[in-house]
Amino acid sequence: MDKKSKLTGRPRDGRVSDALLRVTLLELAAAGYLGTTVAGVAQRAATSKQAIYRRYRDKNALVAAALAHGFEAVRTEPPLRGSVAEDLRRYLSGLATALAETPLGAAVRALASYRQKPEFAVVFDEAETGQRLALRQILIATPFEADMETRIDLLLGQLYFSLVFHGDILNADDIETSIHLVLGLVAPRDPAPFSGLPGT
Amino acid sequence: MDKKSKLTGRPRDGRVSDALLRVTLLELAAAGYLGTTVAGVAQRAATSKQAIYRRYRDKNALVAAALAHGFEAVRTEPPLRGSVAEDLRRYLSGLATALAETPLGAAVRALASYRQKPEFAVVFDEAETGQRLALRQILIATPFEADMETRIDLLLGQLYFSLVFHGDILNADDIETSIHLVLGLVAPRDPAPFSGLPGT
């Protein structure tokens, strides 16, 4: 993670490293940033504070690594096979589900305030870049390409706004409605009056 | 703020109370939640820790009060005089400007993670309720009333997502584009065909 690997000496114990990331994410999700203590993580990971500080410069570096680890497990490529609306629905639902079903969602909520800190900014930026890229791939070369970045802002904005400010994850219906609004389509609940419109 | 007012004894010094709220908000904006220390606030307010704890149960209560104070200064009623798009533009721009030009924006960013804490939840909820109400008043009884809550989620979501995650405030163009997307209108960059059209 952090250090240039030396050729000699006892190698880092991968089980310890793994446990640290896993436990840290769980603690963040359960207790928030302040409630997550280095000693507590060490204990729950059945290791020692020193094992943590050997890997990470300080508590923030540990937390940042755990967050990055959480985002990695969630990274998905865009579907790219149905209609634009269908692809968006799949991608955003998958993202929402991943945030809801893993500790990552609660961890992101707990760390949102610290997004500006350099340690966390790189992690958040990378995750967001990936998500924006996926959405861009869905939207590109479609009639909705105009104002693409704003459409992405609206969709991701609502998702994270709901997560961070309301503490809940968007359900499928909300996502569906948002997609149709952002695409300028009529939502599918009134049966298909716009049949000829683009993007289906 | 907190205590039942006693009838006897030296009355609280209003200048101290005001300074506390002002300084706390500035510290939150400048140093974040953790960087804001009770002793530091007391010093910058030229008072003592005990003066704080006499007024507020704990640090969170102080911070919540400062946040509420910040939101009060920003509260605006909806314009309700132009078109829907125009009203939305005025309201959202006013909100964005207020967040950008006062310490409130940075303070909100610093506290986003703690929104779930009961002390802060009531403040955030009240502020959001006011904002949603204003938006609802703009949207109600217009062709855009369908999916009104989702439209509001998208607009507020983008605003706060940008604030909390990117640390910047939406500029007028972004707001303009978002509004037209959310309303399903063609953006006004092709010169004004829909200007008077729906929603008046």
Added chain:
Amino acid sequence: MDKKSKLTGRPRDGRVSDALLRVTLLELAAAGYLGTTVAGVAQRAATSKQAIYRRYRDKNALVAAALAHGFEAVRTEPPLRGSVAEDLRRYLSGLATALAETPLGAAVRALASYRQKPEFAVVFDEAETGQRLALRQILIATPFEADMETRIDLLLGQLYFSLVFHGDILNADDIETSIHLVLGLVAPRDPAPFSGLPGT
């Protein structure tokens, strides 16, 4: 001890200060320098680490203060009433008894190695200066004034050598014999021929 006393604010709790010195000396005597932990002293004194670090710069300053406290309680003035041998006997026996019956003796033994450290050096120096002064007052203006400093070195040397290296305190007979040897007298085991003779 340490700080210029301020005029306002809550004063230091004397009971805490006293307990710290007493407990520290006991811990030093019982567990040695390494076995004496700041947290342990705080706990046995029913106080906190922070109360210690408010009074003393670090562990060494605490230990030095406890040592000085121990020496103060032991300080005795020279008898100055009988013969030289008698006065020496009383003074040295009193010193040996004090070292044996209080934790001071064991503490001195535990700290002998650190005598060079500046924090401790001043304490040890002051204590030794007092003891040398007392012995000098006994010896001065007597036939034994010649080589006075060396005689003092021999007596104190044997006392502390026995304490630090052997862990025991000189008994009355040893002291008696040493005094007579250092004074160049015949020891009193041949029954008291010189009782009143020189040095009165």
Added chain:
Amino acid sequence: MDKKSKLTGRPRDGRVSDALLRVTLLELAAAGYLGTTVAGVAQRAATSKQAIYRRYRDKNALVAAALAHGFEAVRTEPPLRGSVAEDLRRYLSGLATALAETPLGAAVRALASYRQKPEFAVVFDEAETGQRLALRQILIATPFEADMETRIDLLLGQLYFSLVFHGDILNADDIETSIHLVLGLVAPRDPAPFSGLPGT
């Protein structure tokens, strides 16, 4: 040092063993017991901690071995050829010189407090036994045999008291004076009045 020698396997590197003892004594002399760290000794000896723990059970065993090594190099037999005073002078001067000119003196000072620890006690006891034996051989069958142990205590006591408490080594004059006082002789600075006295 420690282990039964095995018949097979790579033999211990004698250069490592030697360097450990030498470096440890130097570190003790320079930095004291606490300042002497196992890792530091390993580094200065251009070896590893494991090489130390393969030879010694723990830090104390290493230190004890280094101390014993230091004492061995210093061990001298008593002269036994001139007068009692002359022999004492030679022996004590030799001892003082050895302590002053090698790291042993500083190491002894650094370890005085830990003399009670069993690991060190055996080393110190052996060294002291040798020194007492030598002095006893000088004093035995002379007029000064009475109170022999106390005379030895006084001489050794002053020597080590000076070393441990004052950090300096007795000079030749101090030794000379002490010897004459302990022997009950008149010091030789007033030219030769004691011609007929015993022990010359």
Added chain:
DNA sequence: ACATAACCGAGACGGTACGTCAAGTCTTTCT
């Protein structure tokens, strides 16, 4: 000749203590 066994340096492992900092409470004097 080559397997075995103990050595070698390097460095990670769990654990304990140190000294710092902040939160929230308590106790002074002053106004």
Added chain:
DNA sequence: AGAAAGACTTGACGTACCGTCTCGGTTATGT
């Protein structure tokens, strides 16, 4: 009684060292 100051307890943080363990690699003896 409130204000300001500064004591108080508590508990987390990050550092240093101890004694143990594990790695890849080296050097002896023993068959």
